[in-house]
Amino acid sequence: MSQKSQTFDNRDKLESAIQWIPVLRDEIGRVIVGQHYLVDRLLVGLLANGHVLLEGVPGLAKTLSIRTLATATAANFKRIQFTPDLLPADIIGTLIYSPKESTFHTRKGPIFANLVLADEINRAPAKVQSALLEAMQEHQVTIGEETFPLPEPFLVLATENPIDQEGTYPLPEAQVDRFMLKLKVGYPSKADERLILDRMSSTDPNLKVSAVTSLETISEARKLVNDVYVDPKIRDYIVDLILATRDPAAYQLKLGQYIQFGASPRATISLTLAAKAWALMQGRSYVVPQDIKEIGMDVLRHRVIPSYEAEAEEISSETLVSSIFEAVPVP
Numbered sequence: 001m002s003q004k005s006q007t008f009d010n011r012d013k014l015e016s017a018i019q020w021i022p023v024l025r026d027e028i029g030r031v032i033v034g035q036h037y038l039v040d041r042l043l044v045g046l047l048a049n050g051h052v053l054l055e056g057v058p059g060l061a062k063t064l065s066i067r068t069l070a071t072a073t074a075a076n077f078k079r080i081q082f083t084p085d086l087l088p089a090d091i092i093g094t095l096i097y098s099p100k101e102s103t104f105h106t107r108k109g110p111i112f113a114n115l116v117l118a119d120e121i122n123r124a125p126a127k128v129q130s131a132l133l134e135a136m137q138e139h140q141v142t143i144g145e146e147t148f149p150l151p152e153p154f155l156v157l158a159t160e161n162p163i164d165q166e167g168t169y170p171l172p173e174a175q176v177d178r179f180m181l182k183l184k185v186g187y188p189s190k191a192d193e194r195l196i197l198d199r200m201s202s203t204d205p206n207l208k209v210s211a212v213t214s215l216e217t218i219s220e221a222r223k224l225v226n227d228v229y230v231d232p233k234i235r236d237y238i239v240d241l242i243l244a245t246r247d248p249a250a251y252q253l254k255l256g257q258y259i260q261f262g263a264s265p266r267a268t269i270s271l272t273l274a275a276k277a278w279a280l281m282q283g284r285s286y287v288v289p290q291d292i293k294e295i296g297m298d299v300l301r302h303r304v305i306p307s308y309e310a311e312a313e314e315i316s317s318e319t320l321v322s323s324i325f326e327a328v329p330v331p
Helices: 011-017 020-029 036-048 062-072 126-138 190-200 215-227 232-246 265-281 289-300 308-312 317-327
Strands: 051-055 077-081 093-098 103-108 115-119 140-143 146-149 155-160 179-184 259-261
Touching: 011 215, 020 036, 020 062, 020 215, 036 051, 036 062, 036 155, 036 179, 036 215, 036 265, 036 289, 051 062, 062 077, 062 115, 062 155, 093 140, 103 146, 126 140, 126 155, 179 265, 179 289, 215 265, 232 265, 232 289, 232 317, 259 308, 265 289, 289 317
Parallel strands: 051 155, 051 179, 077 115, 115 155
Antiparallel strands: 093 103, 140 146
């Protein structure tokens, strides 16, 4: 079956479904200078219903970007500051005993929101971080003996500082794998830095953002993501990329000693959904190989775990993923 037969009914429907994207970009740009890579990947997470992890040194507007996105989409937003003394009940909620009524009442935590900012998520120990596992995978939480569904859409947007900074804990592998994308946020360019200086060097900078779209509009666009066509050859290409992280030798790659764990089947699903969302953002109703390459590093960098040998030779997961993309033939 051809790509043309699988595309949307008409071009107008596609353009109408994504016309909010440039408007949202512009509104976020009133506050966030540069960082186009970051903003576009946050939009991929919104469209593909995938959680996003942002890593970078303090002061790069990671938290501000997420807060601005929530305001511009009129989403119910909650921020959780992760600290070493945080408890799981501070995130999901707890049961409160009422002596007057001799009963327990459920007090829901800040996890009950559309967009949840887990700020500096790696500053809390693993027990607290693991409180997010059920919420991120099942979109529900269990408090006592009762299970509560979370509002839809539900996304966890987390920030973390580089792991070699003081006072940080490594995230559990099971939790890291639940993030569809992991973004590496870098320093702004010289031109952007100057613009930041001009715009922000005030005791009262104007950082007001208006709601320019709604969660309902985004939900409608999400339905179109499911209709984006992925050719069988591109599906095979995605599977080959994932399998190459697990068995590099099968793809003539001498990386076996450098990879401790390859990508899970969840990575296959995430890479496909993210590529479909990326294609939709480009105004296309079908995925091309370049979409896979464009978004692939963000999907795989936290799922390909380097071995001790790789760390000793200072070979990063990004280097391993880049080698795999270069070796696997493009359809």
